[in-house]
Amino acid sequence: MTFIFWLPDEGYTPKRVTLCVRTDKHIKKTVLKKAGKSSVFWAKVKKNTNSRIDYWYETEADGQTTRELDPLNRVIVYANPLVSTIKRVSDGLGSLELIPLLPSESPLIYRRDITIYLPPEYAANPEKRYPVLYMQDGQQLWDSSACAYGGWKMDKVANELIAAGEIEPIIIVGINNSSRRDDELMGWSAYHRADSVKSNAKADPERILQTAVDFESYVIGTVKPLIDCMYRTKPEAEFTGTGGSSSGAMEALYLGFRNSSTFSKIAALSGGEAYYDDLISEYLPTDRSLKIYLDCGDQNLDAQLLTASVRMRDALVATGYTEGADLQWNLVEGAGHNEAAWAARVPEFLKFLHGIPKGN
Structure with a gap:
């Protein structure tokens, strides 16, 4: 499964983007790769698609880490805080x-x-x-x-x-x-x-x-x-x-x-x-x-x-x-x-x- 992170605001590009996938017992983190000089980040992740996937991103810029929902996916779960989700x-x-x-x-x-x-x-x-x-x-x-x-x-x-x-x-x-x-x-x-x-x-x-x-x-x-x-x-x-x-x-x-x-x-x-x-x-x-x-x-x-x-x-x-x-x-x-x-x-x-x- 390929995850893509992209913010349409051209004036802001994170230095680093990390995918955080929540499971029953822990959170698995994967650092995304940057696509050339663009503001697009991506990663391929092996994931069992037989169940719902709850996830979010952590972006790093100017020494600050910010939690972000997936800007390309409107589907969410009302957790504390909100998370993006892929459901079947x-x-x-x-x-x-x-x-x-x-x-x-x-x-x-x-x-x-x-x-x-x-x-x-x-x-x-x-x-x-x-x-x-x-x-x-x-x-x-x-x-x-x-x-x-x-x-x-x-x-x-x-x-x-x-x-x-x-x-x-x-x-x-x-x-x-x-x-x-x-x-x-x-x-x-x-x-x-x-x-x-x-x-x-x-x-x-x-x-x-x-x-x-x-x-x-x-x-x-x-x-x-x-x-x-x-x-x-x-x-x-x-x-x-x-x-x-x-x-x-x-x-x-x-x-x-x-x-x-x-x-x-x-x-x-x-x-x-x-x-x-x-x-x-x-x-x-x-x-x-x-x-x-x-x-x-x-x-x-x-x-x-x-x-x-x-x-x-x-x-x-x-x-x-x-x-x-x-x-x-x-x-x-x-x-x-x-x-x-x-x-x-x-x-x-x-x-x-x-x-x-x-x-x-």
């Missing part, structure tokens, strides 16, 4: 791909990683297209000790539900958050802007609002078009959803309510407070083009959010949504406001939004 199609598992540091046209929106889950059958069915679910807080969606509060294991859950015939094969896109998370996800809320000024007299409510507007444009105008270009998606609203928890739940509802020509499915976990009241008063849809999963726990912070979650359910029902049809609202008894609680609900909202009716 016959494994019957989905894969994760990484688009690193995707920039925005707005100076208010920081560049960030985008992680894409592809279903197990994706590589074997080159003509087939798939529905897409866009999720906020992308770094928390997968199975890794690198996740600060524990991962949701959405890739593993999706693999299992697809294999069991409980959901259709889907693509899941995780959009990482940034240090401006609250303004990006909730800056559209008058309550959030007023609360920000109350907490910090120097806060600029117009800038906060613009941050939210620009983040909405980033999701719809940058992330989604790129995903539709790079992957075999079903780009129509009928096949496109958005989701998140906590602040991400507010954003999922905001995006869905305002952009029904782009999204038709929403998963909103553990949202509430006056943010939901702002959504109800300013953005509640007048049609019934959406399928909405809504829930809340009853412990710690979720206990404070619960009343507003009920108000959101009631407002949706009043506009014509029907529980059990195009709306599912769950009170999750004993659940708090944390990643483990949300991870436990992944099967529930995936089956509601993307479930295969029994008998099909």
